[in-house]
Amino acid sequence: MRALDETRGAVRVEEVYDTDIQDLWEACTTPERLARWIADVSGDLREGGTVHAVFTSTWSGPAKVEVCDAPHHLLLTTAPGADDESQIEVWLTPEGPRTRLVVEERGLPVDALHFYGAGWQVHVEDLGRSIASDGPAHVGGWSEQTPASAWHARWTELTPEYHDTTIG
Numbered sequence: 001m002r003a004l005d006e007t008r009g010a011v012r013v014e015e016v017y018d019t020d021i022q023d024l025w026e027a028c029t030t031p032e033r034l035a036r037w038i039a040d041v042s043g044d045l046r047e048g049g050t051v052h053a054v055f056t057s058t059w060s061g062p063a064k065v066e067v068c069d070a071p072h073h074l075l076l077t078t079a080p081g082a083d084d085e086s087q088i089e090v091w092l093t094p095e096g097p098r099t100r101l102v103v104e105e106r107g108l109p110v111d112a113l114h115f116y117g118a119g120w121q122v123h124v125e126d127l128g129r130s131i132a133s134d135g136p137a138h139v140g141g142w143s144e145q146t147p148a149s150a151w152h153a154r155w156t157e158l159t160p161e162y163h164d165t166t167i168g
Helices: 021-029 031-037 110-133 149-163
Strands: 008-017 039-043 050-055 060-069 073-078 086-095 098-109
Touching: 008 110, 021 031, 021 086, 021 098, 021 110, 031 039, 031 110, 098 110, 110 149
Parallel strands: none
Antiparallel strands: 008 098, 039 050, 050 060, 060 073, 073 086, 086 098
16 A cells, blocks of 8 residues: 555555466456456446446446556556546466466545555455356355445455555
């Protein structure tokens, strides 16, 4: 977590997964695979297109696909043009038979970074479970009003730890 200025900040998480880059790219860019671990996504998934997402955390709204350089780089602008606009950038790098995923979200309220840090950690953990099981990380689903129960429980557990972390 780091401050970008007095009001906005960024959260960056990374993890190495036991899968090849193509499989991880598909998990991060296809609606069927995204719905297994992070969000229900619909719309135009091509570069320049706009999608609508409902995340396991309950965040919902539009996102514009700014960059889609398969299978290495993805850049989305969430809530384009709104006061709470942010950017989510994803990089994938092969490491032998495994793949490193780096996710950074920028433009977040600096006083709420701990909430986002905990949330992104849970998302990358959920992705790992989905890849390991080749199935959904969440049973029972979620909506704009109700988070995925396992996501929310883990987020609630991690949030105090992230709150106590110094912002760099």
